[in-house]
Amino acid sequence: MAVEYAIKINNIIKKYKIKQRAIKSRYFNAIDDVSLSIEKGEIFGLLGTNGAGKTTLIKIMAGLLEADGGTGKVLKYDLYKEHKKIRAKVSLVAPTADVGTDNNLTVKQNLEFWAVVYNLDKNLRAQRIDELLLFLDLKEYEDFWPMSISAGMRQRLAIARSLLVKNPILFLDEPTVKLDAKGAKAVRNFIKKINKDLGITIILTTHFIFEAEELCDRVAIMDKGKIISCDTINNLRKRLKKYDLLEIECSSIPKDIIDQISKWDYIVKCTYNNNLLNIESLKVEVSIFEVLKLLRQQDLEIYSVRTKEASLESVFISTLNNGRNSI
Template sequence: MTDILDENKITNIIEVKNLTKTFGADSDPMKVEAVKGINFSVKKGEIFGFLGPNGAGKTTTLNMLSTLLFSTSGTAIINNSDIIKEPDLVRKNIGMVFQETSVDIDLTGWENMELHAIMYGLDKKTRTKRIKEMLEIVDLSDKAKTLVQNYSGGMKRRLEIARGLLHYPNCLFLDEPTIGLDPQTRRSIWDHIKKLNQEYGITIILTTHYMEEADELCDRICIIDHGEIIALDTSENLKAKLKGDTILMEFENNKDLIKFKDKIKDFPGINAIKLVMDRNGIALNPQNMPGHPPMGGGPPMPGKIPKKMMKQMQQMMMKMKDQHSTKLNITIENGGEKIPELIKIANDLEVKIKSLTIKQPSLEDVFIHYTGRSIRAEEGEGRIHLIRKIIQSRMGGGRRH
């Protein structure tokens, strides 16, 4: 037993214990339980991915682990230091790249790095050496003297990664490292992340909305929703757990979908039937309403909705979500053989199938299985999230800690 514990101490660089964050007091009608007592560990040298819908609690978790935010209860040990009792020691071991760009566009790349290095108390000689070294790693040496306002989105992201590495951390937290970047730039960032991990042995914890990113980069994937961990394993194992092929069926309308879904609920070999929320359904999320703290953080939108009315609205919206969906995700054993029978059922019911696809489970199917939402809908939601952020910034809002 002692051996196992010692072994864990060496191999686990992060151990999270009952970590909880609640925004707002009990009496606050807008209280949000963003992270609900989560437990997990990250192995040394691992790339560990946090996958989850908007508002799932990813950023809140990362902010607590990087000591930017106090936990309501629970703690985490990072490289043998406690985030609550020894935040200074923790900070020495970690680097952080925020979800939102935080470089100063009026400075050059070098100046941005220098400012950060000064904040870390590095002397002039060390600063120069490390800035050169880090800019080299992210292929920005030739842009060091260029103003950041002339950088592309991908270059800004790489600069932020380089900046997060100046103090030689063992662990790097990347909150949505490739959000909003085109596929090609995204791939180049992936190469840099892999290099940092494989050549420099840095443990990486990242959050993402992109399935292919998690699949490509992460040794293990943790799916988080409503502040709780709902799945944690390698991508391969998560897919294998779905047991069966995935059939995605799109119907002419929601009525047809419900009729068909009711009919097949006892069909042999079916392991799961999920409604895939479409964008309209997701757009009606109560978290986008006035008075509720927005997903991704920040103060509530102006105006306050009484608790009772909020609850009614939530119920109404959940109902509307069910009424909107026209897509069904079915996990079924030997799916190929079952298709003719499923089509026959649809014909007998006189419901119209718009499209039908079958495939081996992908990470997206895993996501739908656990969260009941498609990542495409998430992207739609992300846009609303962005619009809210723009409104807030115009109104002078900022992040609460």
């Protein structure tokens, strides 16, 4: 069966003015030649550090911001000519979504208010709101003031609002960023449920790799406006987990020895702190022997040697820090 795309964009560019005191305006590419295809029914993650371009890209895909170059379709609509139609078919929960919650209205009254704003059929409103309160486990809090429920529940209220209109695509911009671990976990569970039970295509941004690991079918890693990798979590893990950690507890090591190790071909990183030599190596089985040999030659005392598998999180950060062009 042919793949059905919810979104397909090609070579998208977005320029922003550099904010600085200058006589001449200068621009930079906040989105720099990005192409992406997102299948219907996917949970797709945009992963990257602050300023990578995630929010800008989802605003473009949601029809809220016009790109300066490239082409694209969201559902069957053209990114430029039919952005109003796109806006009517997608929902977006921004990190500031909570701002749209009126603290002088109860949880349910908030949804009633937005149902009017969204022009929901009068006869359907009550039923739809009830469905969503139940779906997002907010029913027993329907008469609570928003200030008296947890941040996680308020985020669920913002998500409920975005689901009032039955749109096939939902953008979630950093859906768990302001939440504690418990609230974030609950929101992640609901994201899965929205995708599975309602069949909604979800595009979310996050800077937590574990969140992407838990939720997403596929992930695009963004850095400085570019996509440096786009793949399934499993394939990404295979490619990212190219190196392991070697931890050697030993007596004080001269700096030139650390510099020497750092220069070896298969060493990604070598640091020494509090008697602990930490090495990220692409070939940990070779590094053990080579490093131990060198340390012995220096007459250094070795107290313990351990190898560890690097977490996906640390590999991801190290990859970005090392400025590799592609993963």
